[in-house]
Amino acid sequence: MQESILSAGIDIGTSTTQLIFSRLVIENVSGFGMIPKIEIVKKEVVYRSNIYDTPLISNEEIDGEAVRRILENEYKIAGVKTSDLSTGAVIITGETSRKRNAREVVNALSELAGDFVVATAGPDLESVLAGRGSGAAALSEKTGSLVANIDIGGGTSNICYFKNGKVVDTACLDIGGRLIKINNERITYISDKMKGFLKKKNIHLSEGDRVSLSGGENIRKLIDITACMTDILEQSVGLVKKTDDLEFMKTNKLIEYDGIPDIITFSGGVADCIYKEYDDEFKFHDIGILFGKSIAESTGFKDYLTGNASETMRATVVGAGNYSMDVSGSTIEYQNCRFPIKNIPVVYVDIAENDIDSLAERIKKNAEAVKDGEKHKQIALASKGIRCPSFEQIEQMAEQITEAMKDDIEDGSILLIVIQADIGKSLGQAIKRRLGRDKPVVCIDSVSCKYGDYIDIGEPMSSGKVLPVVVKTLIFQTEEGR
Amino acid sequence: MSEEIRDITQMSMMDMVDYSGINNPDELRKLKERTPARIGIGHTGARYKTLPMLRFLADQAAASDAVFTEVDEAVIKKLGVFEVKTKCSSKYEMLTRPDWGRIFDEDQKQIIKEKCVANPQVQIYFGDGLCSPSIGANIPDLYPAIRKGLEYENVTVGTPFFVRYCRVNTARTIAPLLGAKVTCTLIGERPGLLTSESMSAYITYNARPDMLESEYTVVSNISRHGIPPVEAAAHIVDLILEILEKKKSGVNLS
The missing domain is CATH 3.30.420.40 (ATPase, nucleotide binding domain)
Known part of the structure; x- marks a missing residue:
């Protein structure tokens, strides 16, 4: 049905x-x-x-x-x-x-x-949403290629690499079409980051300066600036040699994945300016059209300009509407909970068949790091889990988890467990047997998240069989592995 | 000469792949990740290569063995349950006389009646069915998880036992014999080339000689290669609770 x-x-x-x-x-x-x-x-x-x-x-x-x-x-x-x-x-x-x-x-x-x-x-999730919304993720799944989507908006460019439909890396740069605004042939706004960049490049241009499309020194400066921005984008996806300009313009992190994309798709407002011709280049009162033109003329991107993003301007919003939510596995367990549950930080623990007896200790240690001194903080316990555990191992895991989370449960926190392996229901039942009917418990499976993620869980669907889930990757990946 | 003989059945079929002559190995790898079917294993002219051929024979032999071998008495002893058998006197007879695989001689019925708690809400028993190895492979994790789950919900569970030469329709005799509301038959399912230790659970409300086949609710593919036994058990617990509550099973349930 x-x-x-x-x-x-x-x-x-x-x-x-x-x-x-x-x-x-x-x-x-x-x-x-x-x-x-x-x-x-x-x-x-x-x-x-x-x-x-x-x-x-x-x-x-x-x-x-x-x-x-x-x-x-x-x-x-x-x-x-x-x-x-x-x-x-x-x-x-x-x-x-x-x-x-x-x-x-x-x-x-x-x-x-x-x-x-x-x-x-947050920049990482934005990159992912734009990449999914633009069709880049689907394209990588269909072709098996490494596909990079560059979503160029007004203030930032969000980059996401996909391989076989899965995210492999993200990056974000403070590069966009609206870092400089122009009205009536006069510069009305320059973003702080761009001001810094102009200083770095020794380009003298300030708010209030006149700029005319028909010629003059300042329009040449704008064209130079957009060429610099294009060059930085090329650097970011490994098409040309990296300079310190790239480092200067990064928002939070750069691409670390080793490999040049097979396909690059462009989305965001500036993407339309790459493919379209405009009579008035200041139509949008910014440098977006000049930037788009510069990308269209770049030697690095030339081979990639195939126009295969299925959404450009609306990529991020389509991504947000279509791809932020997923559903949990269908054999899960929950009781005494009010949904939605929002913005819960994830505590990740590894579980292997031979180290279940030390699980409680490791949960406590990792939870400590996420709670950071806040005693009553609601957390979600996440793990890859064990693919096919024995009944004994499930019982042991339940024992260790309830032991480690004893204080939280007493405090009225929800015991919230997110497992990747398909064992949510069995683990959930084993936990319920230990806590009784009054304590709030959510134990879902088939959802993967990691340290630094936040999770939202919505109201039950499909006559209670599944819970909708949003995993939000908000924090910079460099902290991973803690 | 090497002393070591490699067990060719240890390798997952998903890892057996022959890239020779493949233009796009990445795509083949993706297909292989989606199915344990025998694709991308290469060929010599119209024939299998040696390793896939041997593997095919080995898997087929395992499947055939699963059907024809007996469940070892030691396995039953370890489970701590008693054993009865159907009217069949051998595996061969069980395969050729399905009608005998579902009925019992009087003395066997007597044993069941004597040794089991009467009128449980749920009667669970194990049968070899068409796959003897499934008993030892799954029951130790499957059964206690179902039992613990049901007991937590205050459902009474009867005395478990093992039926040799068992077919699903033994439930038609056992339920009235013990006065069980729900019977749950955990039985070995016909093996294939992928797994020779899969089990199914056939659950029914008010099983009786004149019941319809469509009154069985089935959970199949329980094994470490399919649905993990512990997770299947948790699902079965919920199914049994629903069946008890609605007083019906099988297609009537949905």
């Missing part, structure tokens, strides 16, 4: 604000006599909003009220009520996420997007 749910994706970016609604179809795909296996079998964008300029009060503040008005109006046009939504993601991306009131704005919008929301994204 099929069941379909409606998901919202809302992206408030540096330059634009967009909304999509998509329909996710879930279905039990397993056959007769088999344990149920509920999967998302279809994802379809059913409504695309207009693309709006992100309303700002100043360069430091988002106009939250104006954003809300835009979205409410789009809901009305689409004929969608908040109560129709089962899941959704509001994300603030790029430079906008660094605005002073970003978090309050997202929180204020949460109610519009239904109960189950990714509140903030």
Whole structure:
């Protein structure tokens, strides 16, 4: 039996604000006599909003009220009520996420997007969402190639490498079409990072300077700057030799994966400027079109410009609506919990067949690191688990976990366990036998997460068999392995 | 000469792959990751190569052995249960007389009645079925997990036992004999080339001689190669609870 749910994706970016609604179809795909296996079998964008300029009060503040008005109006046009939504993601991306009131704005919008929301994204997740939304992930799965998606927005460029449909690396650079804004042939804004870059490159250009498309020194400077930006992008995907410019422009991390992409796809607002011709290059009052032109003319990217991103401008928002949510395994266990559960930090532990007896100790140690002195902090315990454990091993694991989490459970925390191996139900039942019926327990499987991730769990679906899950990778990967 | 003889059945079929003459090895690897079927194993003209050929024979022999061998008495002893047998007197007879594989002589019925707790909510028993190795491979993890799970839910579970030369429809005799509401037959399933230790659970409400085949709820493919026994057990616990609550099983359940 099929069941379909409606998901919202809302992206408030540096330059634009967009909304999509998509329909996710879930279905039990397993056959007769088999344990149920509920999967998302279809994802379809059913409504695309207009693309709006992100309303700002100043360069430091988002106009939250104006954003809300835009979205409410789009809901009305689409004929969608908040109560129709089962899941959704509001994300603030790029430079906008660094605005002073970003978090309050997202929180204020949460109610519009239904109960189950990714509140903030962060550069790594943004890269992944854009790459999935642009079709790069699907392309890598289909072709088996290493596909890099570069999502160039107003303030940042989010890069994601995919191999066989899976994310292998991400990066983010402070490069975008709106680092410099122009109005009436006058420069009205230069981002702080760009100011630093201009100083570094010894290019003299400041807010208030006149710039004319018909010629002059300053337009040449802008063209030089966009050429530099293109060069940095080429460096970032290993097409040309790396310089310290790349390091200077990185947001949080660069690509570490060893290998040059077979295919590069471009998405984001600037991607459209690569493929299209414009009469007025300051049509969008920024350097986006010049930047796009520079990429189109670059020698490094020339062989890659095949135009195969299925979404450009809307890649991130489609990614947010379609790909942020997944469903847990279908044999899981939970009791006494109120959903959704949001923003729970993940504590990762390894479990092997021969070291279960020291599991409690290791959980305590790793939990300590994540809690960082906060005694009453809710955590999610994650592990790859053991593929086919014996009954004895399940009992042992349950014993060790309940022992390690004793204080948390007493404090009223949910015992939240996320296992990758298909053992969630057996482990959950073994844990319930130890804790009784009153304690809140969630034990899900077939979800992989790691140290540094955060997890959201939504309301049960498919008559309670599965839980929708969003794993958010927010923290820089360099801390991995702690 | 090397003393060591390699056991060719140890390698997973998913790792047996022949890339010679393959233009895109990455794609073949992806296909291999999705199925344990015998694809991408190379060929010589129209024939198998030596290793895949030997492996095929070995797997087929294991499957055939699984059907024809007896469950060792030591295995039953280790499980700590008593043993009865159906009307069949040998494996051969069980295969040729399915009708005898589902009924018992009087003395065997008497043993069951004497040794078992009467009127349990759930009666669980084990049968060799078409796969003897499945008993030793799965019951030690499967059974205690089901039992513990049911007991936690305050469901009474009867005395377990082993039936030699067993077919699924023994449930039609055993349920009325013991007054069990639900019977759960854990029985070896017909082996294939991939696994020769898989087990199924046939669960039914109010099993009786005139019941329909469609009243069985089945969970199949229980083995370390398929659904891990402990996870299958947890699922079976929930199924049994649902069946007890709704007082029906099989296709009537959905």
